[in-house]
Amino acid sequence: MSAATRAPRLPPRAKLRTEELVGSAVRHAILIVLVILCLAPIVWLLITAFKPYGELFSSPPTLFPIHPTLVNFAGGWSVGGGRGIRDSLIVATSSTVLCLILGFPAAYALARRFSAHGQLSFTILSLRMLPPIVPVIGFYLMFQKLHLYDTYIGLIIAYTFMNLPLVIWLLAEFIRQIPRSYEDAARIDGAPWFWMFRDILLPLSAPGIMTAAILSMMFAWNEFLFSLVLTGDNVITLPKALADFFLFQEPNWGQLGAIGIVAMGPLLVLSYLMQRYLIRSFTAELGGR
Amino acid sequence: MADLTIGYGKSSRWGRKPRRDDGVTERGTLLLLGPALLFLAVFAIWPFCYLIYASFTSYQMAIPVPIHWVGLGNFQVLVKTTRFWHSLGVTAAFALVSVPLQLLIGLCIALLLNAVTRGREVYASLLLTPMMLAPIVVGFAWELFLNPIYGPLNALLKGIGLSPPAWAQSPVWALPTLVAVDIWQWTPLVMVILLAGLRSIPPRVYEAAKVDGSSAVQTFFNIVAPMLLPYFAVAFVLRFIDSFKVFDIIYILTRGGPGTITQNLAYYTYDLGFGRFQFGRSGALSIIQLLLLTIGTMLIIKLVAKRNVPTAAVAGPAANAKEGA
Numbered sequence: 001m002s003a004a005t006r007a008p009r010l011p012p013r014a015k016l017r018t019e020e021l022v023g024s025a026v027r028h029a030i031l032i033v034l035v036i037l038c039l040a041p042i043v044w045l046l047i048t049a050f051k052p053y054g055e056l057f058s059s060p061p062t063l064f065p066i067h068p069t070l071v072n073f074a075g076g077w078s079v080g081g082g083r084g085i086r087d088s089l090i091v092a093t094s095s096t097v098l099c100l101i102l103g104f105p106a107a108y109a110l111a112r113r114f115s116a117h118g119q120l121s122f123t124i125l126s127l128r129m130l131p132p133i134v135p136v137i138g139f140y141l142m143f144q145k146l147h148l149y150d151t152y153i154g155l156i157i158a159y160t161f162m163n164l165p166l167v168i169w170l171l172a173e174f175i176r177q178i179p180r181s182y183e184d185a186a187r188i189d190g191a192p193w194f195w196m197f198r199d200i201l202l203p204l205s206a207p208g209i210m211t212a213a214i215l216s217m218m219f220a221w222n223e224f225l226f227s228l229v230l231t232g233d234n235v236i237t238l239p240k241a242l243a244d245f246f247l248f249q250e251p252n253w254g255q256l257g258a259i260g261i262v263a264m265g266p267l268l269v270l271s272y273l274m275q276r277y278l279i280r281s282f283t284a285e286l287g288g289r
Numbered sequence: 290m291a292d293l294t295i296g297y298g299k300s301s302r303w304g305r306k307p308r309r310d311d312g313v314t315e316r317g318t319l320l321l322l323g324p325a326l327l328f329l330a331v332f333a334i335w336p337f338c339y340l341i342y343a344s345f346t347s348y349q350m351a352i353p354v355p356i357h358w359v360g361l362g363n364f365q366v367l368v369k370t371t372r373f374w375h376s377l378g379v380t381a382a383f384a385l386v387s388v389p390l391q392l393l394i395g396l397c398i399a400l401l402l403n404a405v406t407r408g409r410e411v412y413a414s415l416l417l418t419p420m421m422l423a424p425i426v427v428g429f430a431w432e433l434f435l436n437p438i439y440g441p442l443n444a445l446l447k448g449i450g451l452s453p454p455a456w457a458q459s460p461v462w463a464l465p466t467l468v469a470v471d472i473w474q475w476t477p478l479v480m481v482i483l484l485a486g487l488r489s490i491p492p493r494v495y496e497a498a499k500v501d502g503s504s505a506v507q508t509f510f511n512i513v514a515p516m517l518l519p520y521f522a523v524a525f526v527l528r529f530i531d532s533f534k535v536f537d538i539i540y541i542l543t544r545g546g547p548g549t550i551t552q553n554l555a556y557y558t559y560d561l562g563f564g565r566f567q568f569g570r571s572g573a574l575s576i577i578q579l580l581l582l583t584i585g586t587m588l589i590i591k592l593v594a595k596r597n598v599p600t601a602a603v604a605g606p607a608a609n610a611k612e613g614a
Contacts, residue, residue: 040434141348
């Protein structure tokens with residue numbers, strides 16, 4: 001929409017062409033600057049991961065490592081990164097499986113029996129609006145009483161509580177798009193409910209289940225406050241390992257960057273592939289309205 | 290569960306009405322929904338009872354004195370402290386400064402992207418990177434990036450002759466720095482929602498406006514803005530709700546400091562509860578937050594959307610995200 005098009009009489013074609021080109025070049029230039037702004041701190045962390053210890057604290061800093069090294073990856077792994085990845089995997093995977101087992105039947109019932117914008121859908125989703133600091137105090141006091149503090153089970157429960165509303169909502173939205181006639185046909189043919197589930201519902205909703213599973217994994221993997229409060233020395237998830245590493249030791253930025261990359265790299269690649277669904281999940285909080 | 294399999298249209302052996310044509314019986318619904326609802330109810334209500342109980346008592350974990358009922362005492366004490374009002378101000382800085390700036394910048398970038406034809410998807414994907422990252426990693430990346438001694442930003446600024454502050458460690462700049470990091474991380478979400486809104490406007494609308502001699506500015510305010518409003522409302526409400534959740538970046542970048550300058554309500558609640566084990570006050574504070582958040586969200590929905598946020602706007606970003614991103 002260049003301003004030139006406003007005039008009812010069109011300007012000579014050559015002039016229009018130049019203006020368009022300049023406008024387009026300016027737009028691309030601004031966008032490239034924005035992309036650089038978006039990526040700069042992350043890229044810097046990435047570069048730092050390959051710097052040897054001596055180069056980390058040089059002032060002014062070196063743009064590229066003079067002696068690139070991989071020692072930070074080994075060091076980061078042994079200093080707590082490996083432990084963090086293990087515990088995060090345990091907690092994130094278990095809570096995701098639990099979310100799917102509880103969530104899929106509920107989503108099916110919700111999709112087939114309730115309106116997408118009804119009271120029940122909204123109530124379930126509104127749990128996701130809570131600022132996590134509110135449930136976390138209650139969870140802490142409760143877990144102290146139940147001896148679930150600093151256990152895998154406790155954290156798995158907390159993450160399931162956090163992710164289940166989203167999983168139900170996403171799956172219900174997905175199941176609503178599956179034509180009901182498939183199920184009806186199976187039922188008329190006299191198929192038991194389990195067959196219908198296994199042969200029709202499960203294969204058809206597999207992409208939805210994958211999406212919900214990956215998102216739930218991702219949120220549990222990134223979550224910090226719950227693991228900070230609800231666990232001590234027994235369970236140390238990755239974000240907590242990173243925070244401990246930073247706050248209670250001399251910050252070795254190379255190792256920290258290395259852990260960050262190993263922990264976030266696969267996730268980032270995945271999230272580029274799943275952007276569409278990720279955005280949907282961020283906007284889910286209003287989906288029940 | 291066997292009930293689910295009974296033939297189509299037959300009346301149930303439980304003497305209820307025949308199944309509806311959706312194929313799931315009353316009892317089937319209950320069995321399917323039950324476990325999940327039970328789980329959510331138990332782990333929403335039970336901890337919440339502890340929270341309510343704590344907020345009306347002198348619950349302090351570290352001190353072995355008997356717990357007694359103090360009624361609204363915790364709330365009264367809190368409201369009298371300057372720390373409470375200060376932390377409220379910090380939360381307001383995120384909700385009322387950071388969020389509007391995100392909306393404004395997000396809108397500009399969305400308009401820019403909408404005007405670009407080549408490479409839009411690549412730009413959008415790259416620009417979305419910040420919101421894909423764990424907040425804790427974002428905190429570390431910025432901590433390193435802004436470090437006054439060996440960070441690249443200050444080295445660059447010194448290189449061009451400026452004398453930059455110590456950002457997160459400076460009393461003046463700590464809060465603006467956190468707000469900037471929040472804007473950096475979450476503007477992409479606003480951008481992608483608004484871009485989906487812009488993409489949903491058919492090209493013939495622009496063509497019609499052009500034929501009628503409407504200028505770019507007129508087209509924006511008279512045609513694009515009203516059509517974008519529902520998307521805008523969604524972004525506003527989402528970001529408002531999330532602005533109360535800011536915690537991780539404060540924990541990493543400033544730890545609420547210097548002093549208590551950058552403690553928002555969430556961080557103050559955390560500090561009261563898990564720094565000093567005053568669960569009574571911490572619980573009371575979290576209830577205050579919940580009330581503020583609810584009232585604020587209602588107000589915004591009234592203000593921006595007049596009626597409820599239209600459903601189309603919610604389905605829109607989801608359905609159009611692929612197109613937009």
